[in-house]
Each structure stands twice: as structure tokens, then as C-alpha cells.
Amino acid sequence: MAPAVKRIVKKKTNKFRRHQSDNFMRVPESWRKPKGIDSRIRRRFRGTTLMPNIGYGSDKRTKYQLSNGKYAFQIRSPADIELLMMHNEKYAAVLASNLSGRTRKAIIERADQIGVQVLNRNARMATEETN
Structure with a gap:
């Protein structure tokens, strides 16, 4: 019998908004814990x-x-992709937003060679090469 694998359950997260942020423009929505004695x-x-x-x-x-x-x-x-060579079953690569197109292309080619999944492989990549 196969070992029991824990099913991934992502709980529904509420948007916790700061008290009275809907009443006053000067009160931002970002959460702050209420500290008033009568709150x-x-x-x-x-x-x-x-x-x-x-x-x-x-x-x-x-x-x-x-x-x-x-x-x-x-x-x-490009050196970071080598870290995932032995851990390609547990981790997937996400390309940082500040990488150039040429660097992205090199990283994706290397990831395909070593069998690492790249989650955002099409991000900021030209659909067709122009000569």
C-alpha cells in the first residue's frame, strides 16, 4: 500500500482590513491591531x-x-539553476523579473537539459525571433 500523501488544502484567506478604513480616507486599509480599551x-x-x-x-x-x-x-x-539539478522533483524554478531576455533564454535551455520545471517560462519572451 502506498504511503498516505497529505492533500494540499489552501485555506480561504480573508482580506483583513483595518477598522474604520472604510469611513476615513486618512486610515489606510492595511491591517493594524486595534488597541483601544473600549474597542x-x-x-x-x-x-x-x-x-x-x-x-x-x-x-x-x-x-x-x-x-x-x-x-x-x-x-x-544562470548559476542558480544548477542548484536545482538534484532537487528537480521537489522544486520548480521561477525566473526573477529583472532578468534580460538573453539570460532567460539561457536559463530555460539549461533547465530543459537538467529536467527542471520553469513555471513562468513564457514571461517576457518574444514570441518570434527577429533577425
Whole structure:
């Protein structure tokens, strides 16, 4: 019998917005914990905005895993792709946004040789070469 593999479940994450950010332009939406002594949010009254807590987190065994079961590894230079040579079953490459087209092409060719999956292989690549 095959070993039980933990199914990847990504929990639904709420957008935790700062209290009264919808009422005042000067209050940004980014979450800040309410600290007031009479705050209904801090005291967790029924019907009020929910606060972030540890229960919203993903399972430790599947945290940061992609839907294909691999982990993303960012490639910033052609030398970084060599790090994944022995770990191509566990990690998938993600090309950094500041790479040039020529460098991207070299990295993708090397990834195909060593069997590393590149998740954003078509990003910023010309569809046809111009001579």
C-alpha cells in the first residue's frame, strides 16, 4: 500500500482590513491591531470585523507548496539553476523579473537539459525571433 500523501488544502484567506478604513480616507486599509480599551473589534464582539489569528494559517506540511506539489525557487542568475539539478522533483524554478531576455533564454535551455520545471517560462519572451 502506498504511503498516505497529505492533500494540499489552501485555506480561504480573508482580506483583513483595518477598522474604520472604510469611513476615513486618512486610515489606510492595511491591517493594524486595534488597541483601544473600549474597542469592539479587539474584544471580539459578535458581528464585528474579524482579526487575523493563527487559525487562518495553512497546514505546516503543505505550507508554501504549489498546486502541483512542488515548491517555488526563484532564479536570479544562470548559476542558480544548477542548484536545482538534484532537487528537480521537489522544486520548480521561477525566473526573477529583472532578468534580460538573453539570460532567460539561457536559463530555460539549461533547465530543459537538467529536467527542471520553469513555471513562468513564457514571461517576457518574444514570441518570434527577429533577425
